[in-house]
Amino acid sequence: MAQWGKLSFAQKNCLSAVGKLMQKSGQIAPGARVGVAVSGGVDSFTMLQVLRYRQRIVPFDFELMVLHVNPGFAPDSHRPLADWVTAHGLSAHFELTNFGLDAHSEVNRKNSPCFYCAWNRRKRFFELCRRYGLTHLALGHTAQDLVTTFFMNIFQGGKVQGLSGKEPFFGGELTLIRPMLLLDKPMIVRAAKAWGLPIWENVCPSAKDSRRDDTYQWLAARWQEHKKMKNAVYNAVLRWQLDLGL
Numbered sequence: 001m002a003q004w005g006k007l008s009f010a011q012k013n014c015l016s017a018v019g020k021l022m023q024k025s026g027q028i029a030p031g032a033r034v035g036v037a038v039s040g041g042v043d044s045f046t047m048l049q050v051l052r053y054r055q056r057i058v059p060f061d062f063e064l065m066v067l068h069v070n071p072g073f074a075p076d077s078h079r080p081l082a083d084w085v086t087a088h089g090l091s092a093h094f095e096l097t098n099f100g101l102d103a104h105s106e107v108n109r110k111n112s113p114c115f116y117c118a119w120n121r122r123k124r125f126f127e128l129c130r131r132y133g134l135t136h137l138a139l140g141h142t143a144q145d146l147v148t149t150f151f152m153n154i155f156q157g158g159k160v161q162g163l164s165g166k167e168p169f170f171g172g173e174l175t176l177i178r179p180m181l182l183l184d185k186p187m188i189v190r191a192a193k194a195w196g197l198p199i200w201e202n203v204c205p206s207a208k209d210s211r212r213d214d215t216y217q218w219l220a221a222r223w224q225e226h227k228k229m230k231n232a233v234y235n236a237v238l239r240w241q242l243d244l245g246l
Contacts, residue, residue, distance in 0.1 A: 008190070011195065014180075014183060017180075018180060018183070020182065021182050022179055025165045029060075031061065031135075032135050033065070033136065034051065034062060034135070034137075035128065036048050038068050040202075041140070042188055044139075046188050047180050052088070052090075064091075066081070066093070068081060068092065068095065069097055069099070071098075071099045072097055077200055084198055095124070097120070103117040103120075104206070125137055126169070139177070142180045142181065143183055143184045144216065146241060147219070147233060148216045150237050151215055163241070164176075165179075165245050166245060181241070
C-alpha cells in the first residue's frame with residue numbers, strides 16, 4: 001500500500017481489485033504490449049489510470065498504448081483525453097469515425113444502434129492492435145457490465161454467458177482482457193473524481209435508451225425492493241465467472 005502514496009480508499013480499492021484479477025487470471029505477462037481502449041467514459045479512463053499504476057507495481061515490464069475510436073457524435077470530444085495522454089507521455093492512436101452516426105441512420109437497417117456501433121468499434125480495435133503489434137486489448141467492462149450481460153443473455157438469448165476476464169483471439173495472437181471486472185460503478189466514479197480525470201459526457205442518443213440499460217434498470221428495481229439482493233447477485237455471478245475463467 002505504501003508504494004501507492006497518498007491515495008483515497010476508492011483509488012486503493014481499484015488498484016487492489018485490478019491487481020487481484022490480473023494476477024489470478026494471468027491477464028498479462030512480461031513484455032506484453034497492451035492496447036487500452038479508452039472511450040473517455042469513467043470506466044475506461046479509470047482503467048487506463050489504474051494500469052499506469054500497475055506498471056509501477058508489477059515485477060516485470062509491460063507497455064501501454066491508448067486507442068480511442070470516436071463514434072462521430074462530437075468530433076472534438078476526445079480533446080481532454082488527448083491532452084491528458086500527451087501530458088503523461090503515453091503513446092496513442094486517435095481516430096474519428098462515423099460508426100455512431102451510421103448506427104442511427106439508414107446505413108444500419110438490421111441491427112440495434114448499440115450492436116452496430118460496438119461491433120464496428122471492436123473490429124477497428126482488433127485492426128489497430130495488429131497494426132501496432134499489440135499483444136493485448138484491454139476493455140473497461142465492470143462488474144455491473146458483467147451482471148447486466150449475464151441476465152441479458154438469459155432473458156434474450158436463452159443462454160448462460162457473461163464476460164470473460166481473459167479471452168484469446170486469432171489463435172492466441174491477441175488476448176482480450178477486462179481488468180475492471182471485479183469493480184462496481186460507484187467505486188470507479190469515486191476513484192476517477194479523486195484522480196481528477198477529465199471525463200466527458202456520452203452524447204450518443206442511445207446512451208440511456210438501450211436493451212442493456214433496460215435490463216440494468218429492471219435489476220436495479222428488484223434491488224430496491226430487496227436490499228441484500230444486489231450483493232448476493234453480484235457475488236454469485238462474479239464467482240461463477242471467475243471459476244469459469246480459472
